Amino acid sequence: MQILKNIEELISYRRSLPSNSNVGLVPTMGALHKGHQSLIQQSVANNSHTILSIFVNPTQFGPTEDFEKYPRTLQKDCEIAKSCGVSAVFAPEVTEMYPNNDEITLHPPKNMGYIFEGFIRDGHFDGVLQIVLKLFHLTQPHFAYFGQKDAQQLLIIKRLVKDTFLPLKIIPCPTIRDTDGLALSSRNIYLSATQRQHALEIPQSLQYIKELINNGTEDTKTLIKSAKQILKNITLDYLAITDYNLQEISAIQPNNSLVLIAAKVGNTRLIDNLWL
Numbered sequence: 001m002q003i004l005k006n007i008e009e010l011i012s013y014r015r016s017l018p019s020n021s022n023v024g025l026v027p028t029m030g031a032l033h034k035g036h037q038s039l040i041q042q043s044v045a046n047n048s049h050t051i052l053s054i055f056v057n058p059t060q061f062g063p064t065e066d067f068e069k070y071p072r073t074l075q076k077d078c079e080i081a082k083s084c085g086v087s088a089v090f091a092p093e094v095t096e097m098y099p100n101n102d103e104i105t106l107h108p109p110k111n112m113g114y115i116f117e118g119f120i121r122d123g124h125f126d127g128v129l130q131i132v133l134k135l136f137h138l139t140q141p142h143f144a145y146f147g148q149k150d151a152q153q154l155l156i157i158k159r160l161v162k163d164t165f166l167p168l169k170i171i172p173c174p175t176i177r178d179t180d181g182l183a184l185s186s187r188n189i190y191l192s193a194t195q196r197q198h199a200l201e202i203p204q205s206l207q208y209i210k211e212l213i214n215n216g217t218e219d220t221k222t223l224i225k226s227a228k229q230i231l232k233n234i235t236l237d238y239l240a241i242t243d244y245n246l247q248e249i250s251a252i253q254p255n256n257s258l259v260l261i262a263a264k265v266g267n268t269r270l271i272d273n274l275w276l
Helices: 007-016 034-046 074-084 124-139 151-163 186-190 193-199 201-214 220-228
Strands: 002-004 023-028 049-054 088-090 143-147 169-173 235-242 258-265 268-275
Touching: 002 007, 007 088, 007 124, 023 034, 023 124, 034 049, 034 074, 034 143, 034 169, 049 074, 049 124, 074 088, 088 124, 124 151, 143 151, 151 169, 151 258, 186 268, 193 201, 193 258, 193 268, 201 220, 201 258, 201 268, 220 235
Parallel strands: 002 088, 023 049, 023 143, 049 088, 143 169
Antiparallel strands: 235 258, 258 268
16 A cells, blocks of 8 residues: 655556556545445445545634644554555645645535535535545546535535536445444544433434334424424534435425434534435
8 A cells, every 4th residue: 555645646656557447536534433444445345446535624624613633643544544455545735735825716506505514614615625626636536435424515526526527426325323323423532421422312313203204204394393302412503304405395305305414512513414
């Protein structure tokens, strides 16, 4: 496995690969957990070469968010990557990816990018699109792997690929959960034991919605009202049910419905979802 620290090394590595190679990209901010590992494993299984990027992207963090304290565990991450069969790790410094102070920026679609996470985290998806597009151009992957846990991000990145005619395919990967049901996240380490118990209300509310739907409830207002009864010990940012274009719907649409939830548990902000 090669560790590439700058763009020149990455371009040289990419050019060295046989022209008939399938290349998979797994973009991450590091602090790898089993959720990331599932993305890596799917890419390794499906491609002759897998590039893992590890970069804590400053442009997707707001001024009051946790950029400085975001966990950085590069050595451990590289060990995990190697054990999973990654071909190369691209781990650049900020100045490598953002050499200019006044760069071209991107904006998400108006009807998808300024609601939910985009409303609460002003400019977040601008930064996501900026770094993801750079990584796509540099690595030239055939496939790129993203977790379904970041549902809004996944759907917006799929639009990026579609709207800019990029020659790659986005592969959605299922959310990986801990044994207690909590979706794996690099931010879970900030939770105390009590806060973690409170955080379990998030997956429990999603499971309750799923059970109600299985029992015939389709009205989304009823589903949301019922689920909120479980959310007693957390600060809810939003709980919404949308279609795959992130537009809120009044009734469940099979294979085109998404339950989105974001909440603070203490000072830790968590997101989760349910694809229907």
